[in-house]
Ligand code: HEC
Ligand code: HEC
């Protein structure tokens with residue numbers, strides 16, 4: 482039963498989003514392959530990030546792959562290198578729509594590493 486419910490949820494959410502005309506269209510960024518499949522990420526990225534943060538901050542375990550930095554490396558927009566600078570910036574597009582406020586980027590870099598070091602990207 483539980484499985485059926487989650488299966489239905491998985492199938493319905495994208496369908497609802499696809500039907501809405503005002504659906505957010507986050508700028509995915511660079512591309513490549515996400516750390517998990519997109520469907521799983523849509524529903525679970527917050528747990529992944531929180532788990533990773535706790536592991537790092539409390540136990541000192543640093544795993545590159547699921548780090549917030551790694552998300553930014555791929556998901557920063559190709560136009561401005563940022564995940565938050567525009568309305569459709571990857572990490573804000575859905576959140577605005579869902580009214581979820583995240584303050585992660587007050588401390589964590591919202592830009593790709595390359596532009597943090599060199600400012601030659603126009
Ligand atoms: C190697 C590049 C790469 C990395 C690293 C990466 N992603 Fe992704 N991610 C992608 C791509 C490409 C997609 C789109 C895949 C698709 O639509 O099939 C995606 C999809 C997603 C989605 C679903 C987006 C949507 O509109 O449905 C979420 C949420 C997400 N990623 C969050 C994250 C988070 C959080 C991290 C860090 C823990 C991360 N990603 C790391 C490349 C990456
Ligand atoms: C007050 C500053 C601050 C805020 C706000 C903050 N963090 Fe962190 N975060 C840190 C510090 C400091 C570390 C430890 C960095 C280290 O030791 O590598 C960390 C580590 C992490 C890590 C593991 C290391 C990495 O690079 O991924 C993740 C994941 C993470 N935070 C996610 C988040 C998320 C998600 C949010 C927003 C909900 C957030 N943080 C908000 C300061 C902050």
Ligand code: HEC
Pocket residue numbers: 507523526527530552553556564571572573575576579581582583585
């Ligand atoms: C496909 C849409 C989408 C994308 C893209 C997305 N998020 Fe989310 N995120 C959500 C939704 C929806 C929730 C709220 C889930 C809930 O209500 O439990 C959420 C919740 C969160 C939370 C938990 C907030 C809280 O108060 O507990 C964090 C942290 C988070 N997202 C971080 C990120 C980061 C960082 C990125 C960019 C790497 C990102 N998200 C990209 C849709 C998205």
